[in-house]
Amino acid sequence: MSGIIVAFPKAQDGTAIKNLLVRNGYDVVSSCTTGAQAINLADNLGEGIIISGYRLPDMLYTGILENVEGRFEMLLVASKQRLLEDETGIAMLEMPIKVRDFLNSIEMMENNLFERTRKKKRKPGQRTKEEQAVINQAKEVLMDKNNMSENEAHRYIQKSAMDSGRTMVETAEMILAIMYKE
The missing domain is CATH 3.40.50.2300 (Response regulator)
Structure with a gap:
């Protein structure tokens, strides 16, 4: 109240x-x-x-x-x-x-x-340049390794973030950690 x-x-x-x-x-x-x-x-x-x-x-x-x-x-x-x-x-x-x-x-x-x-x-806050760079890097990895378009990669990160309750930046960092393990 x-x-x-x-x-x-x-x-x-x-x-x-x-x-x-x-x-x-x-x-x-x-x-x-x-x-x-x-x-x-x-x-x-x-x-x-x-x-x-x-x-x-x-x-x-x-x-x-x-x-x-x-x-x-x-x-x-x-x-x-x-x-x-x-x-x-x-x-x-x-x-x-x-x-x-x-x-x-x-x-x-x-x-x-x-x-x-x-x-x-x-309202989502403004991302820093570093945070946007992490998201872009994760999109590039998804595009290269999974043959996704940029739009598909963005939507994948976005949906994964929503499903897990994490931010897009946290999800992108997780994707990068998993992809670079391989």
Whole structure:
């Protein structure tokens, strides 16, 4: 679960939402009353969810959004009129809050964060020149000794790596070790 920041101009509104979330098992980092406090907390947290009212004493919710976009999911809680004016594309709930809708929105946002984090972890890192050279050398050996095309050799290394749970570089090193034994 990620951390949640609650930002409302009235401390009692923020505290009520914070208590609702805590009672339902969510990790609420803090409840604050200004946009600057929310941004500061967000910078310290790194990523998570911000639940905000439309207007805080020092800025509109869009000021927070501009500072945390890409790192945080944001839920705007406001009147129907304010929600109709919004063009940011963030999640929104109309006041008064319906508890089930609110909790479902938070769960959806948590899932979005989880998926985003999972996708970041799955992205392959850039290979160094040395690592790419090992893969190329293994492909050449497979092409020479097994009469494979370059594409077939690449796919063989890739599939072997996936099947064994190793990286392509580790698999290429293994292929080279086996082939040079012969």
